[in-house]
Amino acid sequence: MTEYVAKCWADEADTITASVQGESVELAASSNGLHRMEAYLKSAKTREFARGLLALADEIDGGKATEPVKVGDTVRVLHDSANGASVRRGDTFVVRHVNDHEVQVDGNGVRGRWYLSLTNVEKVDAAPQPVKVGDRVTIVRGENTSSNGKTGIVDEIDDAESRVPYRIVDEMGDYVAWAAEVRKVDAPADELVFDASRVVVAPERVALLEEARKQSRPSASTEDVLAVARFLAGEQ
Structure with missing residues (x-):
């Protein structure tokens, strides 16, 4: 039957x-x-x-026939924090294992993997573009393991330093780490691009931000610094 x-x-x-x-x-x-x-x-x-x-x-x-995802394929994450993983929309990963409903990729989850539903990723067919200065990236292998998984901006690529060629800074330009391997984070098309050169900031707000940076711990995130700045401004 x-x-x-x-x-x-x-x-x-x-x-x-x-x-x-x-x-x-x-x-x-x-x-x-x-x-x-x-x-x-x-x-x-x-x-x-x-x-x-x-x-x-x-x-x-839309009725489009799609090729099944297989081991070795590159997939792009479609949603922030998909399946509870520390990922953002646009992150790309190489598939290490796949079954009928999920893929496994390298990450900081169970047994060093993240488990993502097939509905939360899409296959990336185009060859990835090389990482360049100014790209937003996630550190895959840092000079120190404590930096693995952190996201920042490529500030310098030292071709003479083959072991850890990528110097990563945060959005404020502060040093994060040197990295041996980074993963480029694609910016979704519908996200607004911030152009600092076109923004006029009042001097008193710049002073508040500088003071917030001084008052924050060295490892503070951008969100933490901004929270301190808002507190100093009496907004909290």
Whole structure:
């Protein structure tokens, strides 16, 4: 007897099985391996239901045929903090393992991996562009492991230093680390690009920011410094 089994992407133990039973098509639902219910459709209703499923799938991806993701492919993250991982939209990773519903990529998660649902990533077909000064990157392998996973801007590339050629700074220009390997972070097209040269900042606000930098600990993030600046300005 021919059967078609659809497995839930979130839990493969939850399934819907389609098979022929007499003059009808049986749709049987199971959860955690236990049979829950069944429904029976005549052939005409089965075709109508199947067309409806295709229409729903087209609403998701426009009906485009996509190549399956495989080990070695590069994928781009579609959402900030996808699946609870410390990732941002636009981050790219090389796939280390893949199954029917998720990919595993290098990260700081369980066993040194992040587990991302296929719905939270897209395959990147184009060859990645080389990293250059000014690019926003995530440190994959820093001179010290404490810097791994931090995000910053490439301030310098020392071609003579093959071990750790990338000098990374934060958004304020403060030194973060030297890195052996970095991952370029793509800026989503719908994000606004900040052009500091076109912004006029009142001197008193610059003074507040400088004072906030002095008052903050050396490892403080940009958000922490801005919070101190807002406090000094009486906004908090």
